[in-house]
Amino acid sequence: MHIAVTGNIGAGKTTLTTMLAKHYGWDAQFEDVDHNPYLEDFYADMSKWSFALQIYFLGSRFRQVKEIRESGKNIIQDRTIYEDAHIFAENLNDMKLLSDRDFKNYASLFDLMKTFVSAPDLLIYLKSDVPNLVKKIYKRGREYEASISIEYLSKLNQKYEKWIDGYTEGKLLVIEVDDLDFVEKPEDFGFILEKIDAELNGLF
Ligand SMILES: Nc1ncnc2c1ncn2[C@@H]1O[C@H](COP(=O)(O)OP(=O)(O)O)[C@@H](O)[C@H]1O
Numbered sequence: 181m182h183i184a185v186t187g188n189i190g191a192g193k194t195t196l197t198t199m200l201a202k203h204y205g206w207d208a209q210f211e212d213v214d215h216n217p218y219l220e221d222f223y224a225d226m227s228k229w230s231f232a233l234q235i236y237f238l239g240s241r242f243r244q245v246k247e248i249r250e251s252g253k254n255i256i257q258d259r260t261i262y263e264d265a266h267i268f269a270e271n272l273n274d275m276k277l278l279s280d281r282d283f284k285n286y287a288s289l290f291d292l293m294k295t296f297v298s299a300p301d302l303l304i305y306l307k308s309d310v311p312n313l314v315k316k317i318y319k320r321g322r323e324y325e326a327s328i329s330i331e332y333l334s335k336l337n338q339k340y341e342k343w344i345d346g347y348t349e350g351k352l353l354v355i356e357v358d359d360l361d362f363v364e365k366p367e368d369f370g371f372i373l374e375k376i377d378a379e380l381n382g383l384f
Pocket residue numbers: 187188189190191192193194195196316317319320357360361362363364
């Protein structure tokens with residue numbers, strides 16, 4: 181069983197992934213953030229570091245894909261390889277922060293990797309509006325993320341909506357998280373578990 185949690189920066193993916201892994205006894209796979217050699221530089225100068233960062237995330241995410249295929253375990257994954265390409269890289273190209281030449285180079289590598297990628301059995305999309313994302317990013321308090329603009333988050337949100345609208349690769353569960361506090365309120369976490377259980381029952 182492979183479950184993935186998807187959503188914009190600050191939507192709550194890492195928090196929910198951690199809670200679900202504990203609840204169901206699944207293995208969790210997290211993004212390579214704390215030891216990422218490019219992320220801090222990227223936020224200081226997006227244009228200069230966008231290609232290096234995208235290649236790094238693509239490689240790191242592909243290693244996870246390989247592990248999921250080979251492990252045979254129940255895994256819950258914090259963000260998918262699709263988001264790197266269809267959300268972040270595309271958006272950086274739209275914003276002229278990743279050149280057409282570098283984007284084409286990236287896209288041909290992604291297309292090749294995609295042939296080895298299986299969609300998750302269940303994709304859980306944490307849908308959130310921009311003010312809530314800003315609040316959560318501030319709450320998390322990573323210094324280098326202080327430069328993230330409203331414009332950047334809004335454009336990413338638009339990409340997410342478009343991608344999720346056209347997502348047909350597997351089962352999809354959309355959870356609107358703006359009015360949920362699944363960290364402090366057990367009833368809100370319970371509400372999410374009920375929805376996930378209903379989807380999981382359909383898979384067995
Ligand atoms: N629904 C929620 N209720 C309460 N706190 C939340 C919620 N979602 C996220 N948070 C908090 O917001 C911050 C960012 O969440 P995080 O899980 O790191 O987001 P993501 O992995 O999607 O970027 C964390 O401090 C987390 O505890």
